[in-house]
Amino acid sequence: MSHASTTAESEDSSTIDTALSTESRDDRSSRPDETVIRSSGLDVYYGEDQALDGIDMEIPARKVTALIGPSGCGKSTFLRSINRMNDLIDVARVDGDLYFRRKNVYDADVDPVALRRKIGMVFQKPNPFPKSIRDNVAYGLRVQGKTDDVDGRIEEALRGAALWDEVEDRLGESGLELSGGQQQRLCIARAIATDPEVILMDEPASALDPVATAKIEDLIEDLAREYTVVIVTHNMQQAARISDKTAVFLTGGNLVEFGDTNEVFSNPENDRVEDYITGKFG
Amino acid sequence: MPRESYQNQLADLERRVLEMADLVTERTAQSLEAFTYKDEALARTIIDGDAEVNERYLELEGACIDLLALQQPVAGDLRFVAASFKIITDLERIADLATNLGQYTLQAERNRYPDIDISYIGEEALSMVGSAMTAYETRDTALAREVAARDDEVDDRCERASDLVVRDLIETEVADETTFADVRRMFLTIRDVERVGDHAVNVAARVLYMVENDDELIY
Numbered sequence: 001m002s003h004a005s006t007t008a009e010s011e012d013s014s015t016i017d018t019a020l021s022t023e024s025r026d027d028r029s030s031r032p033d034e035t036v037i038r039s040s041g042l043d044v045y046y047g048e049d050q051a052l053d054g055i056d057m058e059i060p061a062r063k064v065t066a067l068i069g070p071s072g073c074g075k076s077t078f079l080r081s082i083n084r085m086n087d088l089i090d091v092a093r094v095d096g097d098l099y100f101r102r103k104n105v106y107d108a109d110v111d112p113v114a115l116r117r118k119i120g121m122v123f124q125k126p127n128p129f130p131k132s133i134r135d136n137v138a139y140g141l142r143v144q145g146k147t148d149d150v151d152g153r154i155e156e157a158l159r160g161a162a163l164w165d166e167v168e169d170r171l172g173e174s175g176l177e178l179s180g181g182q183q184q185r186l187c188i189a190r191a192i193a194t195d196p197e198v199i200l201m202d203e204p205a206s207a208l209d210p211v212a213t214a215k216i217e218d219l220i221e222d223l224a225r226e227y228t229v230v231i232v233t234h235n236m237q238q239a240a241r242i243s244d245k246t247a248v249f250l251t252g253g254n255l256v257e258f259g260d261t262n263e264v265f266s267n268p269e270n271d272r273v274e275d276y277i278t279g280k281f282g
Numbered sequence: 283m284p285r286e287s288y289q290n291q292l293a294d295l296e297r298r299v300l301e302m303a304d305l306v307t308e309r310t311a312q313s314l315e316a317f318t319y320k321d322e323a324l325a326r327t328i329i330d331g332d333a334e335v336n337e338r339y340l341e342l343e344g345a346c347i348d349l350l351a352l353q354q355p356v357a358g359d360l361r362f363v364a365a366s367f368k369i370i371t372d373l374e375r376i377a378d379l380a381t382n383l384g385q386y387t388l389q390a391e392r393n394r395y396p397d398i399d400i401s402y403i404g405e406e407a408l409s410m411v412g413s414a415m416t417a418y419e420t421r422d423t424a425l426a427r428e429v430a431a432r433d434d435e436v437d438d439r440c441e442r443a444s445d446l447v448v449r450d451l452i453e454t455e456v457a458d459e460t461t462f463a464d465v466r467r468m469f470l471t472i473r474d475v476e477r478v479g480d481h482a483v484n485v486a487a488r489v490l491y492m493v494e495n496d497d498e499l500i501y
Contacts, residue, residue: 237354265356267495274357279285 036061036198036228037082041096044077044086044253051077052253054096059245064220064229066239066261069249070276075232077253079200082230083119084112100198117144120191124203126183128175128190133158133167136175136186140193153193160226161189162219181212185219192227199223201231205238217242236277240265248273288353292362295345296419299366299373302338303415306377307408309335310478313380314404317387317471328384335377342370358492365492369418372481372488376411379474379481386467394464398446403439404475410436410482417489423496429486430499436479443472 037059044052052074059065067075077086084105086092098105105115128136137154146153154171158164163185167178175186184204191199201220205213220242223229233239239246239261246264248257250272257264257273268274275281309328316324346367349355355363383404410429417425447468454461487499 236356240354240356266360268357277356278359279288281284 034061035059036101037230038099039078039081039097040099042078042081042098043095044074044081045091045093045095046089047091050253052081055253055255057247057255057258059228059230061228062224062226063244064224064231064242065245065247066243067230067232067247067249068234068236068239068277070251071234073249073251074253075247075249076202078247078249078255079202079230079232082198082200083116083121084110085116085121087112113143117194118196119198119200120194120196122184122187122191122199122201122204125207126180126187128178128183128186130174130176132172133175133178133186134171137189137193140190144194157189157193158186160192160223161185162215162222163189179212181208181215184208184212184216188219188223192223196227198228198230201229203232203234206234213238236265248276250276285353288355291345291349291353292355292359295342295349295363295366298338298342298345299370300415300419302335302342302370302373303411303418305338306335306373306380307411307415310376310380310383310404310408310411313383313387314401314408317383318399318401320387320390320393322388325384325387329381329388332377332381335374339370339374343367346370361492361495365418365488368488369485372484376478376481379478382474383471386471390464390467391460392464394461395446395450395468398443398468398472400443400471400475403436403443403472404478406432406439407436407475407478407482410479411485414482414485414489417486418492421489421493423490423493426486426489426493426499430483433479433483436476440472440476444469447472 035058037057039055039057042052042055043050055074055078057078067079069075080086081094081098082100082105086094094106100115100119103110129139131139134154137157138150140157141147141150141153155164155168158167163182166182167173167186175183178186184207188199188204204220205216208216217238220229220231224244231239231243243261246257246259246261247255248264248268248270250256257268257270259269264273265277268277272281309331312324313328315321316328346363349363410432413425413432414429416422417429447465451457451461451465457465483499487497490496490499
């Protein structure tokens with residue numbers, strides 16, 4: 001994984017941790033329209049193949065931003081470049097800039113692990129650790145070094161993930177004993193226990209039944225009161241239901257349209273987007 | 283093309299809305315004819331036929347709701363279904379106004395206002411409905427805007443007709459119950475014909491929204 005920044009210096013030389021260490025979520029609550037993630041001319045290559053082509057996007061705070069588009073269009077690649085998950089792929093290369101607040105996340109002094117605490121991720125398939133429900137959430141606290149009031153913090157995270165009422169009597173049971181939907185909410189609890197600012201979700205409900213999906217969708221809307229949520233989904237109705245902003249990626253790793261969800265779904269500017277969302281191609 | 287059945291349902295909805303418009307336009311033209319020539323048999327046909335229009339309306343309302351519930355149309359498709367949903371309401375109201383004309387025809391014992399040519403006003407309003415539906419079929423926004431502009435002409439004709447009724451009432455020295463009934467009925471007739479034009483403008487407004495996402499005529 002290499003990064004060739006096309007612009008000179010990041011706008012802020014502080015590390016991710018120091019850039020944000022002085023604020024809690026409550027401090028941030030007064031500026032909901034501020035941009036949290038800004039990508040500028042972002043290209044991603046896998047070897048010779050270009051997966052993203054000059055993506056410019058500003059993701060607003062405490063909103064749900066949905067990334068939609070056909071398979072292979074680059075939406076998951078974009079999601080993963082936000083918290084440098086693409087670092088884990090040897091042949092991946094990134095050009096351009098991606099700012100988390102005022103910090104370019106591809107600067108040499110950014111610790112990807114610290115970055116991923118601030119920008120958590122929930123995957124398509126729930127992946128709880130083969131440990132107790134309590135330990136799954138406590139892990140998130142441990143990586144943050146938070147050792148005081150662990151039980152209180154576990155309860156807070158599980159409540160935040162709308163799971164507490166279903167598991168409060170069996171915190172010692174294995175996370176793998178839970179249903180698929182509960183496992184996914186456990187993973188969300190684990191993610192929010194690290195006190196992130198942004199939660200990335202890669203098709204978080206695609207493996208779930210409609211009832212579990214509805215709970216996750218309700219939860220996503222609740223989470224957006226405190227967190228910035230970016231979600232990749234293949235389910236366009238889901239994007240329409242839960243997101244405030246929609247980004248449409250089409251073939252070739254191009255971001256073709258980005259705007260308010262109600263505008264994109266009622267009056268898209270781009271004819272190809274219209275054809276895609278009405279099902280005429282894709 | 284993907285979603286072929288869905289595309290067919292959209293095409294089918296459009297075809298049926300246009301058929302409903304043909305039916306309503308034909309009945310309204312007949313109601314004007316019945317009113318003008320005091321053709322009571324024709325008037326009764328119009329009144330009895332309203333149930334068929336209502337039935338068509340309910341069928342099409344169901345088709346729109348099914349499309350929304352089952353296919354979740356978006357973008358241009360959504361605007362088409364939403365516009366069609368509103369347009370069928372206007373068509374159904376126009377048919378109600380045609381039914382009113384049929385009833386006025388039966389109620390009137392004489393033509394107190396030979397100088398007022400209701401069919402002259404009505405035909406203009408009906409022609410607006412025809413143009414609005416052509417705009418719907420051909421996605422012709424220029425034609426839709428033209429329909430809206432023509433409404434002033436219908437309003438002017440209705441105003442002049444109303445003036446004649448008022449003048450007649452003032453000049454009538456002793457107005458009896460029959461006179462009052464004639465006046466009331468003629469005002470209602472003028473108002474109803476004028477409303478046909480208003481519904482045509484509503485249809486044109488929905489066409490503009492459907493094609494260009496433009497709501498300038500809606501409010």
